[in-house]
Amino acid sequence: MLWWSSFACSLFVCLALSAGASQAPFSSDIRHGAPDVLNSKTDAFIQRIMHDWQTPAGLAVAVVRLIDGQWHTETKGYGNATLNGTAVDENTLFAIGSNSKLFDIVATGLLIHNETLQPRIDWDTKIGSLIAEWGLMDPLASAETTIVDLMSHRTGMPRHDHMYGYGDSVLDVISRLRYIRPSAPFRTAYQYSNNAYTTLSYLPSLLIDSHPSFTEYVRENVLAPLGMTATTYYSVVAEASGHLADGFSREGVNETDDLFGMGTPRVFSPYWSPAGDDGNVVSGLGGVISSANDIALWLQALLLEGKNPSTNATVIPAEVIKKVSTGVTVKAPKAAYPELSPIVYGGGQSRGTYRGHEYIEHDGAVPGFQTSITRLPWDNIGVAVLTNDDYYGFDIHELVKYYLIDEALGLEKIDWNTRLMEKVRKAYHDRRVQPRPSSPAPPSVDFAALEGTYRSLAYGTYELCYLGPDARASAGGSDCNDMRKDAHLRLPGWVDADRPTFLMQWDKVWTSHLKLDHFDGNVFNVTILQSTPTNAASQPYWVDQSEATASRSGYAQFVVDDGAVSFGLTGGFWGAGAGVDSPQGEGIRGKAEIWFDRL
Numbered sequence: 161m162l163w164w165s166s167f168a169c170s171l172f173v174c175l176a177l178s179a180g181a182s183q184a185p186f187s188s189d190i191r192h193g194a195p196d197v198l199n200s201k202t203d204a205f206i207q208r209i210m211h212d213w214q215t216p217a218g219l220a221v222a223v224v225r226l227i228d229g230q231w232h233t234e235t236k237g238y239g240n241a242t243l244n245g246t247a248v249d250e251n252t253l254f255a256i257g258s259n260s261k262l263f264d265i266v267a268t269g270l271l272i273h274n275e276t277l278q279p280r281i282d283w284d285t286k287i288g289s290l291i292a293e294w295g296l297m298d299p300l301a302s303a304e305t306t307i308v309d310l311m312s313h314r315t316g317m318p319r320h321d322h323m324y325g326y327g328d329s330v331l332d333v334i335s336r337l338r339y340i341r342p343s344a345p346f347r348t349a350y351q352y353s354n355n356a357y358t359t360l361s362y363l364p365s366l367l368i369d370s371h372p373s374f375t376e377y378v379r380e381n382v383l384a385p386l387g388m389t390a391t392t393y394y395s396v397v398a399e400a401s402g403h404l405a406d407g408f409s410r411e412g413v414n415e416t417d418d419l420f421g422m423g424t425p426r427v428f429s430p431y432w433s434p435a436g437d438d439g440n441v442v443s444g445l446g447g448v449i450s451s452a453n454d455i456a457l458w459l460q461a462l463l464l465e466g467k468n469p470s471t472n473a474t475v476i477p478a479e480v481i482k483k484v485s486t487g488v489t490v491k492a493p494k495a496a497y498p499e500l501s502p503i504v505y506g507g508g509q510s511r512g513t514y515r516g517h518e519y520i521e522h523d524g525a526v527p528g529f530q531t532s533i534t535r536l537p538w539d540n541i542g543v544a545v546l547t548n549d550d551y552y553g554f555d556i557h558e559l560v561k562y563y564l565i566d567e568a569l570g571l572e573k574i575d576w577n578t579r580l581m582e583k584v585r586k587a588y589h590d591r592r593v594q595p596r597p598s599s600p601a602p603p604s605v606d607f608a609a610l611e612g613t614y615r616s617l618a619y620g621t622y623e624l625c626y627l628g629p630d631a632r633a634s635a636g637g638s639d640c641n642d643m644r645k646d647a648h649l650r651l652p653g654w655v656d657a658d659r660p661t662f663l664m665q666w667d668k669v670w671t672s673h674l675k676l677d678h679f680d681g682n683v684f685n686v687t688i689l690q691s692t693p694t695n696a697a698s699q700p701y702w703v704d705q706s707e708a709t710a711s712r713s714g715y716a717q718f719v720v721d722d723g724a725v726s727f728g729l730t731g732g733f734w735g736a737g738a739g740v741d742s743p744q745g746e747g748i749r750g751k752a753e754i755w756f757d758r759l
């Protein structure tokens with residue numbers, strides 16, 4: 161303890177005095193062998209966190225520090241990489257989710273700094289001048305959106321994350337953006353948009369004469385020159401390496417019994433870049449798969465503003481790193497905890513302070529994986545936490561990140577574990593659902609008459625299949641007959657025999673089914689589900705409920721008008737930014753985030 165306080169003091173004071181210098185002077189005991197951040201106390205802390213949050217999975221961490229011109233790099237794995245108990249180590253591969261966005265915007269920055277590119281582009285180049293298929297519903301945003309608007313999430317588009325599937329090319333997604341309803345006027349709100357990054361990922365193949373795929377462009381110009389040889393966009397390459405972690409979730413947790421229960425550990429299929437695809441709809445927004453060892457190199461290169469840490473060669477121009485790390489939009493207008501600050505967003509990077517130390521970071525989440533990659537530019541410290549726990553991985557990476565930063569800075573620890581467990585408990589207790597009326601009104605036509613083929617220009621065309629006993633065998637065609645046969649197999653435990661239910665095969669990147677359960681009149685509760693094979697004969701599929709419907713009460717409302725049937729989805733499906741209102745238009749259609757017409 162004593163040792164800690166003197167370390168804290170010397171490090172903290174030295175840094176405070178030298179703020180602005182590229183390298184801080186350090187006391188001599190630190191210069192000759194910086195004490196490990198990943199020491200036995202840290203190991204014990206991480207073990208305790210895995211136990212408290214009952215993770216079936218694990219995590220890998222990387223800590224890098226530049227001390228007197230020398231890199232100190234520590235990497236380590238904890239817990240389970242795979243369902244059969246392979247341990248996580250520093251080479252275990254994790255999907256890093258939205259931490260991939262920085263690679264996307266860096267690729268865009270390389271194009272901007274490419275002096276031989278014809279025509280030249282810059283950060284303020286309008287997307288519509290580059291991509292003929294580009295268009296947004298809001299004419300102003302459509303005409304004026306620039307690279308900076310896309311990277312900083314201020315076009316007015318909400319997420320609309322359920323509009324793209326693996327059957328789509330990047331250009332298909334771009335071509336459909338004109339059909340998605342905006343949720344804020346142009347440049348008035350920060351609203352996270354994966355589709356913005358999908359659009360940016362189109363630029364290398366469009367603008368460079370040899371038309372490299374996006375992933376090949378990143379590999380050749382960023383990953384290879386930095387020596388990040390284990391990093392890939394391809395799940396097949398990651399699997400073949402033998403190092404790929406399973407992405408875990410938990411099925412059947414009894415939350416009243418134990419909110420932090422393990423339930424039955426389940427794993428997602430490694431789906432995010434299927435074999436053969438050379439840069440697909442997920443690559444730009446979240447396709448990178450990497451290890452703690454490679455992310456340690458990435459953190460060093462970022463702290464050096466684009467230089468290869470072992471050769472000093474410039475791989476990414478410093479101006480690119482500076483531009484994307486500088487705030488454009490306000491992500492969080494006020495601090496969530498006293499040690500934090502408001503947060504600004506540049507491109508694939510947030511920026512704020514923690515205990516007076518400025519940080520630049522991003523987090524990432526794809527089914528089965530949650531990650532954070534953070535650097536403290538004034539302190540020359542980088543910390544990454546990669547988890548394969550879908551359920552509580554976010555809280556785990558935040559807790560472990562703060563612990564490692566506190567340890568690296570020599571600060572007294574803050575009890576983030578208690579704070580974040582409390583936050584989870586509060587969210588659970590605050591969840592409110594209105595019970596279904598005891599004698600609900602039927603819809604304005606028979607349930608069976610709502611079955612049929614529905615289309616949304618943005619989302620696609622689907623069969624809506626009725627599961628009730630009075631379903632007409634012929635309606636909805638053979639797809640619905642298959643759906644009725646398979647529903648209990650594909651969605652075990654999710655079909656409630658007491659409520660009239662409709663299912664859509666909603667095969668998108670993050671989902672497999674949309675489920676409508678009758679509530680009252682023409683209103684149905686909506687659940688978005690992902691059904692995944694288990695490879696076990698006793699229960700061939702397990703089901704994960706999408707975040708988009710787990711904690712909000714989204715609903716579908718039908719409109720039957722002179723034989724024409726439509727429905728709108730409302731209640732968080734479009735993924736608008738925090739504080740952005742739900743749609744305020746006229747009637748049911750005007751209040752819907754997503755609209756389907758029966759064909």
Ligand SMILES: *[C@@H]1O[C@H](CO)[C@@H](O)[C@H](O)[C@H]1NC(C)=O
Pocket residue numbers: 210215216217218238239240245425
């Ligand atoms: C790893 O998996 C085993 C078997 O499911 C489980 O008992 C254990 O709690 C898991 N977690 C860790 C950190 O080992």
Ligand SMILES: *[C@@H]1O[C@H](CO)[C@@H](O)[C@H](O)[C@H]1NC(C)=O
Pocket residue numbers: 242244245246
């Ligand atoms: C676990 O399964 C993987 C394939 O998923 C296999 O490569 C590995 O050898 C297995 N490990 C153990 C400890 O059974």
Ligand SMILES: *[C@@H]1O[C@H](CO)[C@@H](O)[C@H](O)[C@H]1NC(C)=O
Pocket residue numbers: 270271274275276277278367368369370381
């Ligand atoms: C720069 O542009 C030229 C011309 O299209 C192309 O040959 C080269 O590969 C590009 N390099 C990078 C890093 O973008």
Ligand SMILES: *[C@@H]1O[C@H](CO)[C@@H](O)[C@H](O)[C@H]1NC(C)=O
Pocket residue numbers: 414415416417
């Ligand atoms: C969940 O746990 C509570 C309390 O232990 C118990 O009363 C309830 O029956 C459990 N629910 C299910 C679905 O097992």
Ligand SMILES: *[C@@H]1O[C@H](CO)[C@@H](O)[C@H](O)[C@H]1NC(C)=O
Pocket residue numbers: 229470471472
């Ligand atoms: C890289 O630059 C740093 C700081 O200028 C210097 O200390 C180091 O020796 C250089 N390394 C190489 C390989 O040139």
Ligand SMILES: *[C@@H]1O[C@H](CO)[C@@H](O)[C@H](O)[C@H]1NC(C)=O
Pocket residue numbers: 592593594595679683684685712713714715
């Ligand atoms: C079902 O939808 C109604 C109407 O929107 C809502 O009040 C209720 O809380 C929802 N129930 C669930 C379980 O989401």
